[in-house]
Each structure stands twice: as C-alpha cells, then as structure tokens.
Amino acid sequence: MVFQRHLFRKVTILGTGLLGGSIGLALKKNGLAEKVVGMSRHEASARAAVAMGAIDIAETDLQKAIAGADLVILAAPVKVILENIRDIARHLRRDCIVTDVGSTKSFVVDAAQKHFPAHVLFVGSHPMAGSEKSGVAHASADLFKGASVIMTPTAKTNKLAKDKVKHLWTKLGAEVRIMDPVKHDEVMAFVSHLPHLAAFAMMRAIPDEFLPYGSTGLKDTTRVAASSSKMWGDICLSNYRNVLKSIDEMAKSLADLRKAILEHDEEALAEYLNQAKGRRESLDKK
Amino acid sequence: MVFQRHLFRKVTILGTGLLGGSIGLALKKNGLAEKVVGMSRHEASARAAVAMGAIDIAETDLQKAIAGADLVILAAPVKVILENIRDIARHLRRDCIVTDVGSTKSFVVDAAQKHFPAHVLFVGSHPMAGSEKSGVAHASADLFKGASVIMTPTAKTNKLAKDKVKHLWTKLGAEVRIMDPVKHDEVMAFVSHLPHLAAFAMMRAIPDEFLPYGSTGLKDTTRVAASSSKMWGDICLSNYRNVLKSIDEMAKSLADLRKAILEHDEEALAEYLNQAKGRRESLDKK
Numbered sequence: 001m002v003f004q005r006h007l008f009r010k011v012t013i014l015g016t017g018l019l020g021g022s023i024g025l026a027l028k029k030n031g032l033a034e035k036v037v038g039m040s041r042h043e044a045s046a047r048a049a050v051a052m053g054a055i056d057i058a059e060t061d062l063q064k065a066i067a068g069a070d071l072v073i074l075a076a077p078v079k080v081i082l083e084n085i086r087d088i089a090r091h092l093r094r095d096c097i098v099t100d101v102g103s104t105k106s107f108v109v110d111a112a113q114k115h116f117p118a119h120v121l122f123v124g125s126h127p128m129a130g131s132e133k134s135g136v137a138h139a140s141a142d143l144f145k146g147a148s149v150i151m152t153p154t155a156k157t158n159k160l161a162k163d164k165v166k167h168l169w170t171k172l173g174a175e176v177r178i179m180d181p182v183k184h185d186e187v188m189a190f191v192s193h194l195p196h197l198a199a200f201a202m203m204r205a206i207p208d209e210f211l212p213y214g215s216t217g218l219k220d221t222t223r224v225a226a227s228s229s230k231m232w233g234d235i236c237l238s239n240y241r242n243v244l245k246s247i248d249e250m251a252k253s254l255a256d257l258r259k260a261i262l263e264h265d266e267e268a269l270a271e272y273l274n275q276a277k278g279r280r281e282s283l284d285k286k
Numbered sequence: 287m288v289f290q291r292h293l294f295r296k297v298t299i300l301g302t303g304l305l306g307g308s309i310g311l312a313l314k315k316n317g318l319a320e321k322v323v324g325m326s327r328h329e330a331s332a333r334a335a336v337a338m339g340a341i342d343i344a345e346t347d348l349q350k351a352i353a354g355a356d357l358v359i360l361a362a363p364v365k366v367i368l369e370n371i372r373d374i375a376r377h378l379r380r381d382c383i384v385t386d387v388g389s390t391k392s393f394v395v396d397a398a399q400k401h402f403p404a405h406v407l408f409v410g411s412h413p414m415a416g417s418e419k420s421g422v423a424h425a426s427a428d429l430f431k432g433a434s435v436i437m438t439p440t441a442k443t444n445k446l447a448k449d450k451v452k453h454l455w456t457k458l459g460a461e462v463r464i465m466d467p468v469k470h471d472e473v474m475a476f477v478s479h480l481p482h483l484a485a486f487a488m489m490r491a492i493p494d495e496f497l498p499y500g501s502t503g504l505k506d507t508t509r510v511a512a513s514s515s516k517m518w519g520d521i522c523l524s525n526y527r528n529v530l531k532s533i534d535e536m537a538k539s540l541a542d543l544r545k546a547i548l549e550h551d552e553e554a555l556a557e558y559l560n561q562a563k564g565r566r567e568s569l570d571k572k
Contacts, residue, residue, distance in 0.1 A: 128501045131502075147501075148499075148501060150499075177499075186496075187496045187499050188499070190491070190492045190493065190496045191492060191496050191497065191499045191500040191501070191503075191504050192500075192501065192503050192504065194488065194491065194492070195488065195503045195504045195506075195507040195508070196503060196507075197540075197543060198484055198488055198507065198540070199507055199562075199566070200543070200558070200559055200562035200563070201536060201539040201540045201542075201543055201562070202480065202481065202484055202536060202539070203561075203562040203563075203565040203566050204539045204542070204558065204561060204562050204565070205476070205480065205532070205535040205536045205538070205539040206476045206477060206480070206535075206565075207476065208565070210472075210473045210476045210477050211477065211565065211568065211569060213434075213436075213473050213474070213477045214477040214478075214569055215414045215433075215434060215477070215478065216417075217477075217478050217481045217482060217510050218477050218478065218481045218569070219569055219570075220481075220506055220507070220509055220510065221481040221482075221484065221485055221506070221507045221508075221509075221510060222481070222507075222566050222569070223506055223507075223566075224503050224506065224507060225562050225563060225565075225566040226563055226566045226567050226570075227563070229556060229559035229560045229562075229563045230556070232559050233552065233555045233556050233559055236543075236546075236547045236555060237547065237550060237552070237555070240547050240548070240550070243547060244544060244547060244548060246491070246492075247540055247543065247544050247547075248544075249491040249492075250487060250488060250491045250540060251537055251540055251541070251544075252491070253487040253488070253490045253491040254483075254484070254487045254533055254536060254537055254540075255537070256487075256490070257483060257486065257487055257522075257533065258530060258533050258534075258537075260522075261522045261523065261526050261529060261530060261533075262526070262530060264523060264526070266519065266523070269519045269522060269523070270515060270516070270519050272486070272490065273486055273515035273518050273519055274515045275489075275490060276485075276486035276487070276489035276490050276511050276515075277486070277489075277511060277512055277513070277515045279489040279490070279492075279494070279497065279511075280485070280489045280508050280509075280511040280512045281512050282497065283497060283500055283504070283505060283508070284505075284512075
C-alpha cells in the first residue's frame with residue numbers, strides 16, 4: 001500500500017457553487033487533501049456537493065467548518081467573501097492558509113489584511129475560469145485546466161502561503177500569474193467586467209420583439225449575459241471605480257463610432273473599424 | 287443515365303468572396319446550375335473560386351459575365367451591390383431573376399426597383415450566414431445549412447422569382463423567413479449590427495497593455511470584431527438611421543447601468559442584471 005502524503009490535511013471550502021465545487025472535485029481527484037469540508041449559505045448546494053463527491057462533509061456551522069483547517073478557500077461571491085473574512089478571522093488555527101476566488105481583489109485583500117491576525121496566512125487568488133453557468137451541478141475537476149489564475153500577493157504576504165497556493169493552482173492545471181491587487185482590478189474592469197456588462201447592457205437595449213431574429217453574432221457576443229446576476233452585481237459594486245471608468249471608455253468609443261457614421265466619414269469609419277479588427281486579431285495570436 | 291434538370295442554366299455570381307463562393311460551391315454540389323460564372327473586382331478572388339470549383343468560369347467583363355444569365359446573385363458588399371445594380375440593369379436578359387446577399391435591404395431593394403426594367407425579376411435576400419472570416423478561401427458548400435435567410439419581397443415583387451429564389455435557399459439548406467425590407471433593416475440594426483459594432487467599440491475602449499489578460503469572456507464577446515472592416519463600414523452607412531438608433535439605445539442602457547453602480551443601488555442593479563439575464567436565456571430557448 002502506497003502512503004499518500006497530501007498537500008493539505010483539512011481543506012474547508014466556504015461556498016460550494018461552480019468554483020468551490022470544482023476545487024473540491026479537483027482536490028480529491030488529485031489527492032491533494034485528506035479531508036474536504038464544505039459549507040454553503042444554501043444547504044442544498046452543500047448537500048449536492050457531497051453527493052457529487054466534491055466535498056466529504058457538508059457543515060452548517062461556520063466555526064466547526066473551519067476548526068483545525070490548514071487551508072480555507074473563500075469561494076462565495078465577493079460580498080459574502082468579505083463577510084466570511086470578518087466571521088472566521090478569530091477562529092482559524094495558527095498558520096492556516098486562506099485564499100479566495102473573488103473576481104475583484106482590492107477589497108478582499110484589504111479586508112484580509114485588516115481582519116486576519118498575523119498567524120493567518122492570506123493570499124488572494126482569482127481563477128479566470130467558470131462560465132455563464134453557475135451552481136455546483138456544473139462543477140468539474142477539470143475546470144481549471146489551462147485556465148489562468150491571477151494571484152495577488154502583497155509585500156505583507158507570507159512566502160510559504162504564496163508558494164503553497166501557487167503549487168495548488170498549478171496542480172489543478174492552471175497557469176498562475178502574479179499581479180498587484182489594485183492593478184488586477186483596473187485590468188479586469190476592462191478585459192473581464194466590461195465585456196460582461198456590455199453584454200448585459202446589450203440585452204436590455206434590444207427590443208423584445210426583435211430578439212427572435214438574433215443569430216450567432218448576437219448569441220456569441222451576449223452569451224456571458226446569462227451569468228449569475230448576483231455575482232455580477234457584486235463585482236460591479238466591489239470594483240465600482242474601475243468599472244465606471246471602463247463603462248465611460250466604452251461610451252466614448254461608441255460616441256466616436258456614432259460620429260463617424262452620422263457624418264458619413266468613410267475614412268474615419270474605416271480607420272476606426274480597422275484598428276478594432278487589428279486589436280481583436282492580436283488577441284488570438286497570444 | 288439519369289437526365290438531370292437544373293434549376294438554373296446560367297448563374298452569375300458578382301462577388302466571389304465567402305458568401306458568393308459558398309453559393310457557387312453549394313449550387314454545384316446540389317446540381318442546381320448548369321453553369322456558374324463568377325466575377326470579382328479582385329481578380330485573384332475569382333481565380334481562387336475557379337480553382338476551388340466554386341465557379342466554372344471567372345469573367346473579367348461585367349457584360350459578358352451576365353449575358354444570358356437566368357439568375358444573377360449580387361454577392362459583394364452593399365456599396366458595390368448598389369453599383370452593380372446600376373451597371374447591369376440594362377443588360378440583363380428578359381425574365382432574368384436577380385437576388386443579392388446584402389446585410390441591409392432598404393437601399394438595395396430601392397435601387398433595384400428604381401433601376402431594373404420590368405422584365406428583370408428582383409427579390410432581396412439576406413443570408414444570415416458567414417462569420418468573422420472573409421474571402422473565398424473560407425467558402426463552404428454547407429455554409430447555409432441550418433442558417434436563416436431573410437427574403438424581402440415587396441408588393442412589386444414577381445411571385446415566380448420569389449418562389450424560385452426561396453426554393454434555391456431551401457435547397458441550400460437554409461430556413462427562409464419573409465420580411466419587409468424596412469422592418470428588416472430596423473431589426474438587423476439591433477440584433478446583428480449592434481453586436482458587431484459594440485464588439486468593435488469594445489476593442490477600442492480597452493487599453494492595449496491590458497489585452498494580454500483577456501480570457502474567454504472577452505474573446506467570445508468580441509470575436510465578431512475580427513470581421514471585415516470594409517463590409518461593416520458599408521453596413522453602417524447603408525443602414526445609418528437604424529444603426530444610430532441602436533447605438534443610442536446601447537448608450538442609454540450603459541448609462542442606466544452606470545447610474546445604478548454609481549449610486550450603489552443594489553436593488554436597481556439586481557433588477558437590471560436579472561432582466562438582461564432573463565432575456566439572454568430566452569434566446570437559447572427558441
């Protein structure tokens with residue numbers, strides 16, 4: 001019999017939705033945790049996670065869930081992550097590593113630095129995985145394969161915690177990039193939050209009676225508008241300064257386009273569209 | 287030996303790009319035309335179409351290309367289609383059927399009614415097929431399988447021409463819908479032109495240095511911004527009233543979103559995102 005040494009003994013996942021459930025499945029598939037405990041505000045979600053084998057135990061008491069854990073993963077929407085940080089801060093064991101999966105990082109990292117005692121080792125993570133589908137029913141052990149995970153350590157981050165969490169994401173198949181949390185939020189407002197918000201906005205701009213004529217162009221560009229509205233409401237508010245900036249840039253860009261069309265300025269229009277096309281093509285060349 | 291009766295004897299395709307080339311391939315694959323003649327402003331494109339078997343003959347002289355044709359398909363960008371209509375109007379044989387593949391219909395249908403003599407039987411078509419790829423190299427005989435083709439006959443349209451063109455698209459695997467050309471342009475401005483223009487606009491709103499962090503969300507929502515900028519410039523200008531309206535509605539929708547975020551109005555934000563999500567989900571239920 002082979003003795004299997006686990007990377008973690010007890011992992012607690014707070015929030016057993018698509019991301020939390022997928023982390024659980026991947027931890028177990030890769031033998032990275034001896035025991036995985038999950039907790040959700042929605043009991044049905046935690047029970048489904050047990051049934052799927054994403055977690056070993058569904059706990060309903062927060063203190064019991066995190067007691068003795070050597071890794072806690074905050075996998076709820078950002079607003080709940082912020083509450084979780086306050087609620088668990090004084091109850092974590094010494095040297096417990098904590099990370100999260102929040103789509104915005106400044107508020108989360110600030111809250112962690114403010115509330116966690118020095119013996120709790122926090123490092124922020126943002127796995128750029130998932131889809132417009134939410135809920136543990138869509139969880140998959142392979143969700144992070146080939147995905148990017150942006151980790152946002154700061155000068156105060158414990159090196160061991162950073163290395164161990166990085167190792168964890170790598171084991172789950174992800175490619176880890178390191179970024180400052182403030183920069184992360186600025187960049188994500190444009191490359192992730194804006195595409196989602198523009199998709200939501202477009203679905204409201206189109207008259208209902210025209211929708212049945214939508215084809216692949218419409219469907220592809222707005223697929224992400226089927227994403228969790230709760231999660232995206234959270235993202236908007238937890239990154240509002242940058243999100244407002246990205247919306248303003250989008251509005252300006254549309255105004256430039258409007259002007260070229262209104263004035264029948266073929267040259268300006270061609271330049272506008274060509275530049276956009278070139279940038280889009282560069283995305284696929286990475 | 288089976289005698290094969292063709293639907294058309296001589297078909298002339300003006301514009302041998304993605305759509306024209308695909309029509310040629312599909313005509314030949316389905317034995318619908320005895321002879322397919324193609325012409326392109328770009329000689330290389332017509333030569334490539336011959337090499338691919340999309341057309342039998344590449345013609346460089348417009349009058350020769352259309353001489354004796356019983357079906358002419360206008361498959362260039364809208365601006366060129368409008369020129370083609372003027373140029374060929376007096377040289378088409380009696381009862382020649384003419385259709386087009388333009389993405390906007392009012393200007394095309396108006397030009398056809400103005401310039402074609404009574405013995406030329408025009409009916410407008412808009413195959414909602416194609417992709418961000420352009421050029422005959424990407425042509426396929428199956429491009430129209432399962433696609434929608436919107437035909438825009440008017441009170442003046444000859445019934446035989448309408449039926450025969452409808453039969454043609456059906457044979458090519460498409461599902462034909464009938465719409466008034468004015469209504470067509472209004473609907474398309476929202477469900478097709480706006481998604482494309484928003485994608486172009488987004489590619490210009492995002493700072494260059496942030497692009498490398500783009501993930502599937504960004505890539506999916508902006509894939510169509512790699513489309514032909516020439517074609518989209520044409521569409522903007524040939525449907526500018528409706529396109530301006532759709533851009534204005536998008537700007538308004540973004541402004542509503544901005545307001546809810548700025549005011550941290552969680553309720554308004556949730557309602558906004560939920561409604562958008564519901565509409566997007568209804569798209570997949572059709």
